[in-house]
Amino acid sequence: MDFPGFSLDTSLLEKAKEPEPEVTYDLLILGGGPAAMSAAVYAARKMMKLAIITKDFGGQVRETSEIENWLGFQSINAKDLVDSFEEHVKSFDIPVSLGPSITEVKREADAFKVQTDDIRIYSSRTLILATGKRHRPLNVQGEKELVGRGVAYCATCDAPFFKEKKVVVAGGGNSAFTTAVDLLKVGAEVILVNFIKGWQADEALQERVKQTGKASLLDNHQVIRIEGKDSVTTVVVKNRENEEEKKLDTDGVFVEIGLLPNNESVKNLVELNEQGEVIVDCSCRTSVEGLFGAGDVTTVPHKQIVIAAGEGAKAALSAYNYLINKSLI
């Protein structure tokens, strides 16, 4: 098999040119994860005048180690995969503002104004918001240090790596219990640790986990430290009633205490659901005409690279059709 796309042209990874504040773009893409990168490829091929504003390329994918569910690769290193995405985007001559954060998005007359914290304002007739989500972290010692080496945030992505292993799941809601189910299915032994007293997950889901006899449940316990050198070996928890500390031997920790959509720049502009996600229809349209949303920042179900990439393509084609229908392109 011959895969011509994989000859790495390193010149393409050099600094792209910056977007120009004086220009009104057809499309500005806000974000740099798979949704944003897929949108960029589709928009560039439609020859739209576009630019990207992002802090980095890769988004949450860079928090993962191996990827086994990107169609076509039985297993691929997460960094290699997003590097290939970035290279694809940079093969088009798209200006990129890399680094500054977006502080506010406004709609003014017929253009959106996007302000960044380096005091620049960019203009565009359409926007794709693809700023993703961030994990609510435990904020404990060892967490950041051991990401991808036992500390994980996505069961669909990473549960298969914990076959027959011991795993702590931090959290007590549906996502924590769904993570436990996924881990139990690969033969892992699971300890659920919930900060508050009682469990928030659906009863049926709780029952399902409990009746396996392979899960221990510790509520009213706080994770206070994750230990390990090359990979996670121990999680230290504290009983919040009697302050007693306990060391749990473990091969991994799944942190499932919630996700926060990166919606700050648009929260006064566009309709959000109760979780703060940007509400989109099946064509990635938001409540604001000309503003499209793609990937994890939106109401699309399931946090997956291939789903985000599909949504990014949809959003770009929807933005293109919008401009065509308005005779703006």
Added chain:
Amino acid sequence: MDFPGFSLDTSLLEKAKEPEPEVTYDLLILGGGPAAMSAAVYAARKMMKLAIITKDFGGQVRETSEIENWLGFQSINAKDLVDSFEEHVKSFDIPVSLGPSITEVKREADAFKVQTDDIRIYSSRTLILATGKRHRPLNVQGEKELVGRGVAYCATCDAPFFKEKKVVVAGGGNSAFTTAVDLLKVGAEVILVNFIKGWQADEALQERVKQTGKASLLDNHQVIRIEGKDSVTTVVVKNRENEEEKKLDTDGVFVEIGLLPNNESVKNLVELNEQGEVIVDCSCRTSVEGLFGAGDVTTVPHKQIVIAAGEGAKAALSAYNYLINKSLI
């Protein structure tokens, strides 16, 4: 860069085992295009008991030559891409019924029954319908023979290969004119040929094409033959009023006379829209509980590989959640 997924294990491409008619599966996937293959990867990783029923692997992608919009590959041969998808699917031990057509899908008590034309009946608690669409072909001499060598069916995929070329677009509706727009944007010279008298596309879209001065419009003309040896050189059309034949020199022909959803097996079971597409919500649910739809056979907008792959993943995760919530898995 190291891409471990690309070591081709040819043993995996050998015949997969057949699904068993006696078993009730968790999930049957109907179809073998990108939506179906992505669904299979996701369902297999969730350890669902699943099987695939399809005539072939690859679907419409095999009608294309080069792919430039599958994220991560600046350019890849369509066959190589779907071979890598197929290899990924076959790395899991999923039974496949390859060849027979699906004749009917029924809902009986708590299981779906899927009948194939080799007189087998398979049972499953959930189904993903990912049978795709087929192009309404011109059915003229030279069309089949020159697919991928000038004859094309997707402007988003293939317009960039016709930069500065002469191209005939067969059709008179929105998709024909959108194809013309895409071709004009890459500097192609376009001749639109419409079978009936008058044009069905939106006025604005027609105007947009006409005012470029780079498009000729021939209505009430029938394409009667496509000529060329290694690639398309000529399209022969006939004036339907005076029966006069005309030879058009051209480098390509885009056939945009409609798409037909492969919905025959479910048309008496599930809600369809006016175009015969299976109506799905943003989680790929259809009007029938337990029956999910993904990709081109559904109402999802835009016919794109990455979108279909995203929808397949969504459908598999929705089917999984459905079974979990019903405590059936």
